[in-house]
Amino acid sequence: MSLANPQKFGATSAATVTERLTSGRRHVGDSLIEFGLLAALASALLILLALILSVLENAWPVLSTRFGDFLSSGLDASDASSAGVWQAMRGTLTMAIIVSLVAFPLGVACAVYLEEYAGKSTLARLTRINVRNLAGVPSIVYGILGLAVFVKFAGGFTGGRTVIAGGLTLSVLVLPIVIITASEALRAVPRSIREGALGVGATQWETIRSHVLPAAAPGILTGTVLSLSRAAGEAAPLLLVGGVTGLLTTGNQGLWEQITKGGFTSMPVAIFSYARQTGADFREVTGAASLVLLVLVVLINAIAILLRNRFEKRW
Amino acid sequence: MKIFFLTAAATTFLITVLIIYTLVKDAWGFFIDVPKADLWSLGWFPRRGFFDIKTLIMGSLIVTGIAMLIAVPIGLGSAIYLSEFAKPRVRKVLKPIVEILSGIPSVVLGYFAISFINPNIIVRFFDSANKAFNIAAAGVAVGILTIPIITSVAEDALRAVPNALREASFGLGARRVSTTFRVVFPAAISGIVAALILGISRAIGETMVVAIAAGAVGGGLFSLDPFQPGQTMTAAMAALGFGSDQVAGSGLAFQSLYFIGFVLFIITFLLNLVGDRLVRRVREEY
Numbered sequence: 001m002s003l004a005n006p007q008k009f010g011a012t013s014a015a016t017v018t019e020r021l022t023s024g025r026r027h028v029g030d031s032l033i034e035f036g037l038l039a040a041l042a043s044a045l046l047i048l049l050a051l052i053l054s055v056l057e058n059a060w061p062v063l064s065t066r067f068g069d070f071l072s073s074g075l076d077a078s079d080a081s082s083a084g085v086w087q088a089m090r091g092t093l094t095m096a097i098i099v100s101l102v103a104f105p106l107g108v109a110c111a112v113y114l115e116e117y118a119g120k121s122t123l124a125r126l127t128r129i130n131v132r133n134l135a136g137v138p139s140i141v142y143g144i145l146g147l148a149v150f151v152k153f154a155g156g157f158t159g160g161r162t163v164i165a166g167g168l169t170l171s172v173l174v175l176p177i178v179i180i181t182a183s184e185a186l187r188a189v190p191r192s193i194r195e196g197a198l199g200v201g202a203t204q205w206e207t208i209r210s211h212v213l214p215a216a217a218p219g220i221l222t223g224t225v226l227s228l229s230r231a232a233g234e235a236a237p238l239l240l241v242g243g244v245t246g247l248l249t250t251g252n253q254g255l256w257e258q259i260t261k262g263g264f265t266s267m268p269v270a271i272f273s274y275a276r277q278t279g280a281d282f283r284e285v286t287g288a289a290s291l292v293l294l295v296l297v298v299l300i301n302a303i304a305i306l307l308r309n310r311f312e313k314r315w
Numbered sequence: 316m317k318i319f320f321l322t323a324a325a326t327t328f329l330i331t332v333l334i335i336y337t338l339v340k341d342a343w344g345f346f347i348d349v350p351k352a353d354l355w356s357l358g359w360f361p362r363r364g365f366f367d368i369k370t371l372i373m374g375s376l377i378v379t380g381i382a383m384l385i386a387v388p389i390g391l392g393s394a395i396y397l398s399e400f401a402k403p404r405v406r407k408v409l410k411p412i413v414e415i416l417s418g419i420p421s422v423v424l425g426y427f428a429i430s431f432i433n434p435n436i437i438v439r440f441f442d443s444a445n446k447a448f449n450i451a452a453a454g455v456a457v458g459i460l461t462i463p464i465i466t467s468v469a470e471d472a473l474r475a476v477p478n479a480l481r482e483a484s485f486g487l488g489a490r491r492v493s494t495t496f497r498v499v500f501p502a503a504i505s506g507i508v509a510a511l512i513l514g515i516s517r518a519i520g521e522t523m524v525v526a527i528a529a530g531a532v533g534g535g536l537f538s539l540d541p542f543q544p545g546q547t548m549t550a551a552m553a554a555l556g557f558g559s560d561q562v563a564g565s566g567l568a569f570q571s572l573y574f575i576g577f578v579l580f581i582i583t584f585l586l587n588l589v590g591d592r593l594v595r596r597v598r599e600e601y
Binding site for chain 2 (some may be wrong): 007016017019024027029030034036037038039041043044045047048050051054055057106109110112113114116117118123127129130131132133134136137138139140141142143144145147148149172174176180204205229232233234235236239240243268271272275276283286287290293294297298301305
């Protein structure tokens, strides 16, 4: 910018600024761009709407005529009119319990180590990088891990291709998510709480147990519940560790035998197997199963969001 | 107590080591045993000994490309709108939409691809498209799955840009659109790139949508036509695993599962590493 005539330059730019700030005119090009950005967001909403309506439309013939029957009858790849999802519901529930028992304690413990004990050590830094990387590993790769470790190597304990192997595989899959969300919840607890407890003579473990963990509990809970919905919707790794995709005939033995022996399936796996059948009637069965899973997952997510809103603390 | 928590943290390393060990061991075994000519042949037919890896990689790339055509404009546009234009109240209402989208199971999107996207969009606009299964429909559905990741990472990056920069720009008389695209966007660029990279990584690793909607479950010829059935790395793995190809548990065909898994792992690992670095950089700068 020339300094030869600073007076003049100062005057014009000041006038420009004043004009721009006070004129209040809408710039047409700008409005178009803003509209385009809003349209992007609106199309996300539209996609969601189309998805829900389309699934509902396909599911309706089954839901309106035999909803209870659909939930209570077994997997059937030969006759769409009597096909149902009860083994799949049971499998999903069993695996959700296994995930809660394995991934939650392990993940929260790991997060406590990272946030409360490790500080800024190299080991902590490496662990964080490792966890973030694990969170990005494609789910089907976890299937390979489950196949090699839980089905083959630890087959004596899990019984091979059983619901236990499936549940453990899903636990490993959601572990990074539990660790990341639990870490965030712990990090949000202010330092003053820790210092207060330590200052009156509590040991570090007492501080964590009685002050930090209770304060972080809502956040931890929300994260773990969300990871549960991720586990409930996952199918790819289960295909590799033995989720049954065709006709599942087991299901009449005792509970323990069901768990430790042979075939299992889950809601997403059942949807996959129904989607591979041809014919309009199976399309409807797939739609009904999809809707049941969708409701299940949205319900879990809604619980998580409610928990967050209800217990969220602002420090 | 510290030892207990340390052990928990150590299991995460154990998981990584086990993943790499299993993949490397069996992928290497496959690589030694397979006749090298079969790795570059007509197509992917593991049962007949054709292990053409380029069929799978090209399939994955085409699906990812189509997914990005959908996810980048919608994802980035939503992120920019939410971060720079939406009023706080509007944002509070609109943001959950993206969050709900991220919670939809991929099998359901796979079903949406064959029951809605293909008949109503792809087949309607492209006459040559396969009526039942094709790569394009799968790609669109994978794109829908990728939108939330791109939106959330990009929005975080945009919101991390300090307000001082915006205020300085407004103070010079710049309009909101110029401020957004000339000041805020460039300042957040590494986070935006990270969003795209993480989105690509997610799209490459997506399995169920492709397994349901792309057809060609058992195998497929090398093809670059997005409107025909095709095979991706992930779908090929799923097919080998659940045995629609009737090879589960036996021989070279089954071992190829580990080989593709290894290739997939390396690709996504590198993408995630770069993406993660860029996300960190945004946080450190401001």
